[in-house]
Amino acid sequence: MTSTPTAPTPVIELTGVSREFRIGTHVVRALDGINLTINHGEMVAIIGPSGSGKSTLMNTLGCLDQPTSGSFVLNGQDVSDLSDNQLAETRSKQLGFVFQSYNLLPRETAISNVELPLKYSGGYSGKDRRSAAQTALDRVGLSERYDHRPMQMSGGEQQRVGIARALVKNPELILADEPTGNLDTKSSAEVIEMLRSLNEDDGKTIVVVTHDPEVAEAMKRIIAFRDGRIVEDRAVSHPIPISAGESEQ
Amino acid sequence: MNAALLLSTALASVSANKLRASLTLLGIVIGVSSVIAMMAVGRGAQVSVTSRISDLGTDLITVRPGAQALRFAFFGGGGNSDVLSLGDALSLKDEVFAPDVHLVAPENSFSGSAVVGSENTFVSGVGVTAEYLEARNLNMEYGRNISNVDVENVSLVAVLGSEISETLFAQQNPVGATMKISGREFTIVGVMESQEGTIFNPDNSVLVPITTAYYRINNGKGLFDSISVSSINVLASSENTVDDARLDISTVLRLRHELGAEDEDDFLITTQQDTIETLEGTQGTFVILLGSIAGISLLVGGIGVMNIMLVSVTERTREIGIRRAVGAKRRDILFQFVTEAILMTFAGGLLGVLVGWAIAYFGNGATVDGDIIETVIETHIAAIALAVSVAVGLFFGIYPAVRAASLNPIEALRHE
């Protein structure tokens, strides 16, 4: 699918966003006046050295954190000044978050982990929840793993449960902070392929933080961070799908 | 999150750590069950005593010799004025001075060995007049009552309680038979109906004419009027005139005993109402005592719950972060932890009620030190205990829950 020449709709608009952390008298500026627009249907890699502010950016985009200054407009709504409750609602409705360490509830089965976001938004019966969770798990190829607990699954499978959980409410935007950071090459490839397919086939907007250049090159746009600033922002003319299994570690 | 989901989530969390949860709620189980059991025993005792007292009739008034104060003990007694006599009793039959008195039944007591053939038993007996049976609400099984002719004639006749009759005569009707009491031969004229379970159980006593008890068994030498009596049973003309009758009695006896306006009574008048009130007062103290024990054990249990909830919040910091990240609001987390705490204390309370009821149920009729324990199970006490358990969960669960809810989602997610 190639992008049509209609006017792009922005999903994310950051204007002069800064985030400071105060530790005693010392101030760390994790984000330093970021201006950034990500449009509907984009697939973006965020790269940069450790401590450059990538996770801070993702937490802001994921409405888990708020900027110290600047404005963040998500799907046309300014979320920089929302209350704690409104932020929770936005997290629940507008986006899905995928974590490096999966962050599944260890005692719950795959299906019940995927159901979790639905439990915190009204209007779903137990049946609705179950069928939505099944659809999401089917989408990530885990039809055989509904009742497995995290401990009974491989890292790649756990991460796919994480993706299913991000997908279950069918949000526009998927954010993934180093989703392959804990995975071997083969599982990484599967996860990235999954994200690519969500972008290509389902039209989701995807933002992925990664340290892996191969993963970055598989995206359509790469933004590089250093010291809380964007130092590079380029389009990838020919995203290279990463090949699975070639360089098994 | 709706209530049903909240409950199932909390249930899952609590049951994930069953041993810990059970140990935590043990304190509450013990507190609640002991209160339920003790209340059942206390209430049982009260109900049975009250009903036994009511069996006697609430119009019964008892007059005993002796002052309320101890002054006679210090001054070596005030003549014979702290003794009641048969004359005192007869004076209460005065329709002018004591119009509200319906019936007067004086009694004195004796004891000695009773012999029938080779059967020998120790008896404690009562010297009575014909009115005694009515005053004490007793009935005859066989034969006749002691009559006032017997009293006048100082006759050697006796009426037996049902148990002593059985001891001495087995199943036979003893009317007409003779027995020896303290060496004198008595003719048995009647047997009383069994009154098992009443507060003044007459089954083991022997009734003889009051004059016979005084002159022939206790070897008294006084005149008829000065026969000393251990108490006088008086029936008021009705249940509503008990207080008036009491006043009549007091007036007549004070006159007879020549007490001045300054002097205290040298006799003690007790109505059934007095007895019931005294018992209820004791019961009140008992309830307060039990309440304090319950309060303390629930407090200890509550602190245990709070302790475990705080540990749980720390252990589950990451879980809290995950829930927050996928859309849980602060209040969702708050409610979840409060619900878990309440669930534990409610389960503890429920178990406590069941255990308490089981103790009360199986303890009913048990004997401890020769006393039969009766228990009365009351649902409102169980309801109160459950409500208090829930309140304890709410009170001690709220602080850990607030801590959980106020965690920052990002920091919670980073927690190892």
Ligand SMILES: Nc1ncnc2c1ncn2[C@@H]1O[C@H](COP(=O)(O)OP(=O)(O)OP(=O)(O)O)[C@@H](O)[C@H]1O
């Ligand atoms: N809660 C916090 N309190 C204080 N300083 C923080 C906090 N979170 C982040 N920082 C600081 O902000 C800077 C950016 O951190 P961030 O986690 O965004 O880096 P990153 O690019 O994700 O690094 P990595 O690649 O190692 O994950 C770092 O210097 C970090 O120490």
Ligand SMILES: [Mg+2]
């Ligand atoms: Mg990071």
